[in-house]
Amino acid sequence: MDEHMNSTNYLLRLMKYKTPQSSENEMGLSSHTDKSNITILYQNQVNGLQILTKDGQWINVDPTPDTFIVLIGDSLHAWTNGRIHAPFHRVMMKGNEARYSIGLFTIPKAGYMIKAPKELVDEEHPLLYKPFSHLEFITFSYTEEGMKCESALKTYCGV
Numbered sequence: 001m002d003e004h005m006n007s008t009n010y011l012l013r014l015m016k017y018k019t020p021q022s023s024e025n026e027m028g029l030s031s032h033t034d035k036s037n038i039t040i041l042y043q044n045q046v047n048g049l050q051i052l053t054k055d056g057q058w059i060n061v062d063p064t065p066d067t068f069i070v071l072i073g074d075s076l077h078a079w080t081n082g083r084i085h086a087p088f089h090r091v092m093m094k095g096n097e098a099r100y101s102i103g104l105f106t107i108p109k110a111g112y113m114i115k116a117p118k119e120l121v122d123e124e125h126p127l128l129y130k131p132f133s134h135l136e137f138i139t140f141s142y143t144e145e146g147m148k149c150e151s152a153l154k155t156y157c158g159v
């Protein structure tokens with residue numbers, strides 16, 4: 001537990017998505033996976049978050065007012081050797097109200113190496129990602145190559 005607490009930073013971000021300028025659906029935030037371990041989201045009552053299911057359908061998230069949305073990010077996905085799915089998600093805006101959301105991202109500290117424990121690697125679950133420095137992975141994900149590939153994680157350290 002101490003090792004976990006000492007290895008994690010927290011980032012709190014407030015996001016504003018402007019009122020759409022037309023009656024069409026507008027992209028508020030393009031499709032991505034988070035680079036965090038875990039993301040906790042809270043929104044005002046303007047929906048827009050969509051999650052991509054494993055079979056390729058975009059579904060709308062329609063939370064009740066007191067709901068926090070929890071998403072798994074690439075870092076925990078890699079640490080669990082792919083046992084926990086990190087979903088692609090995006091924000092699509094429609095209607096005549098601005099959307100606000102707050103995200104709390106738990107992020108490994110600089111220098112922290114993400115390495116799946118040996119208990120999670122076996123014949124049925126071969127290692128999916130080589131051990132990697134989280135900071136270097138973030139740096140890669142913002143390069144031209146990292147931004148244009150479908151999965152920065154797989155390109156950066158996929159086995």
Ligand SMILES: O=C(O)CCC(=O)C(=O)O
Nearest residue numbers: 015034041049091101103
């Ligand atoms: O605003 C939202 O609901 C999603 C934000 C998000 O996906 C992100 O900041 O990574």
Ligand SMILES: [Fe+2]
Nearest residue numbers: 032033034089
């Ligand atoms: Fe996200």
